Amino acid sequence: MRTTPLGLAAVLAGVLLLPACGWERAAAWRDGFDPEGRRGDPSCVAPSTHTPITSGDLERDGVAISGLSVRSRDCRFSARFQVTNHEAEPFTYTITFDFVSPSGEALSNAEQTVPAVEPGQTVQRTVTMDGLPPREYTVGGVHIAKVRSVPADEATAAAGPCPPSGVRVTLGNTEAASGLRVVGLHLENCSTRAYHLNGYPRLQLLDEDRKPVTGVEVLHGGGGISTVTGFDDPPRPVTLKPGQRASAGLMWRNTVTDGASVHLPYVRVNAKAGAPPVMVTPELDLGTTGKLGVSPWKKGKAR
Incomplete structure (x- = not known):
């Protein structure tokens, strides 16, 4: 849910850090995460030193961040994460991620919905930072800002097949x-x-x-x-x-x-x-x- 300036009439119509020396790409790519298959654009490389960020939420409510990477073609940062359903029925998860600067300042957030995760199932997903011009910022880390989970059969459906209710x-x-x-x-x-x-x-x-x-x-x-x-x-x-x-x-x-x-x-x-x-x-x-x-x-x- 986003909050915007009031226009009442319209209503009804853990931080994963880039390490101090170099860059987290290698750690992410060692376990096979390189969505673009590219590893070399030096203009995307983060500064070699920065102020450490206090450890934040890397894991919360069944969601865990496992890697931070960059797309070489456009320098957009991505975080890999996994969702595990510990409930007894399928659940749909909506997760908000905060991408932060090396000093911990919030740069951008991104929201992603993972639908209908079965009980005991773990699924892998990737979320990409958007909203800022690439190459004009330095990302120091990412953390989980919020997790909301609802039973899959009660989840909202803004698109896709019409629900059984009609x-x-x-x-x-x-x-x-x-x-x-x-x-x-x-x-x-x-x-x-x-x-x-x-x-x-x-x-x-x-x-x-x-x-x-x-x-x-x-x-x-x-x-x-x-x-x-x-x-x-x-x-x-x-x-x-x-x-x-x-x-x-x-x-x-x-x-x-x-x-x-x-x-x-x-x-x-x-x-x-x-x-x-x-x-x-x-x-x-x-x-x-x-x-x-x-x-x-x-x-x-x-x-």
């Missing part, structure tokens, strides 16, 4: 300003028949271990959190033809007064009563407010 439920970007947060839930009818909604998404709030939490009130509408267009409109029946979409929204504040602040990464969403659940990761930083507002489903535009 609808896709996905999460938009979080809009933020002055402690207020708003994020959109989007539902697309990808089936061949009409899909009917009437009311509000059904939500179950989950902690870091995907366990249900109590003590947070889920309110229909703005609930006094803020006045945002559409949140307090009454629910109306919505019929979606194939290809049509509907949206709802979540709203909260991250105000902290007395007590410990609450952070809930996961929300299990049922589009309506009896609908299969989908687990999304809005990263609810609720502070000590104990409140989450939800707007009714509204018909949107088809893609």
Whole structure:
């Protein structure tokens, strides 16, 4: 989930280091990791000395970084990692990596989703640093910033085959300003028949271990959190033809007064009563407010 400057109207529409002498490429390539098959461009070589970085997250929640390399043709850095599923059912993992400078300054992050890892299975993947012009920065290392994992049969599906439910439920970007947060839930009818909604998404709030939490009130509408267009409109029946979409929204504040602040990464969403659940990761930083507002489903535009 990315956080962007608040535009509320739009919502509903371990560090792996390069060693001090030379370069980590050799260590990565010794075990067969050289995705481009090239090893020689001297313009990609890192400086011979730099300030050591304090050791960070190389392994977290079943994900482990095993190598850092560079593509010789364009000097883009890549990290090899593996994901091991220690759960009793297939899980889908979304991992955020931070690429950092030799002094530890964040340069860029990259997110990658590894779908449907079977119980006990280990899979190997590579993530590439993007977003900065190659050859204009020096990468000192990479670490795991965040791991989110959901049961594979509850994972969101923004593309690919239509889920058995006939609808896709996905999460938009979080809009933020002055402690207020708003994020959109989007539902697309990808089936061949009409899909009917009437009311509000059904939500179950989950902690870091995907366990249900109590003590947070889920309110229909703005609930006094803020006045945002559409949140307090009454629910109306919505019929979606194939290809049509509907949206709802979540709203909260991250105000902290007395007590410990609450952070809930996961929300299990049922589009309506009896609908299969989908687990999304809005990263609810609720502070000590104990409140989450939800707007009714509204018909949107088809893609």
